[in-house]
Amino acid sequence: MKNNRMDEWMEVPVALISTLLMLLVSWFVFDLFGFSCDQTWQFILFMIGFLALDLLFGELSDRLELWLVKNRWIRGFWEVTLSHAMIDFLSALGMLLILRHLPGIHIKAVGAYRFAFVWGLTSVAVCCWDEWGPRDED
Numbered sequence: 086m087k088n089n090r091m092d093e094w095m096e097v098p099v100a101l102i103s104t105l106l107m108l109l110v111s112w113f114v115f116d117l118f119g120f121s122c123d124q125t126w127q128f129i130l131f132m133i134g135f136l137a138l139d140l141l142f143g144e145l146s147d148r149l150e151l152w153l154v155k156n157r158w159i160r161g162f163w164e165v166t167l168s169h170a171m172i173d174f175l176s177a178l179g180m181l182l183i184l185r186h187l188p189g190i191h192i193k194a195v196g197a198y199r200f201a202f203v204w205g206l207t208s209v210a211v212c213c214w215d216e217w218g219p220r221d222e223d
Contacts, residue, residue, distance in 0.1 A: 174205030
């Protein structure tokens with residue numbers, strides 16, 4: 086009983102530290118691509134919007150990819166991987182172009198394209214790692 090209660094108490098600091106780390110890494114990426122904001126609360130609003138749109142666009146892209154595979158528009162590993170990357174690129178670009186209209190958020194079009202390109206390349210890397218990365222020998 087005592088160990089279970091300690092686990093519950095440890096969830097709060099772990100959640101706070103994880104959130105803080107996510108915000109710090111996000112701030113670094115935000116700055117790296119040349120995005121800026123007037124005040125910190127505007128960045129937090131941007132992140133909330135980005136995460137919400139990412140969930141929505143992720144669900145829509147999963148359904149689109151499933152439909153494309155089901156209807157045989159795409160077949161094979163590379164077609165699926167590259168279509169996934171293209172959809173991720175377009176989703177990230179769309180999210181940034183929507184969110185750049187938030188008050189105090191400054192995102193140049195070139196920075197948005199660069200971010201979306203990296204987002205799509207990351208998708209390719211993850212798919213390739215899943216396909217050819219090390220396997221657990223359980």
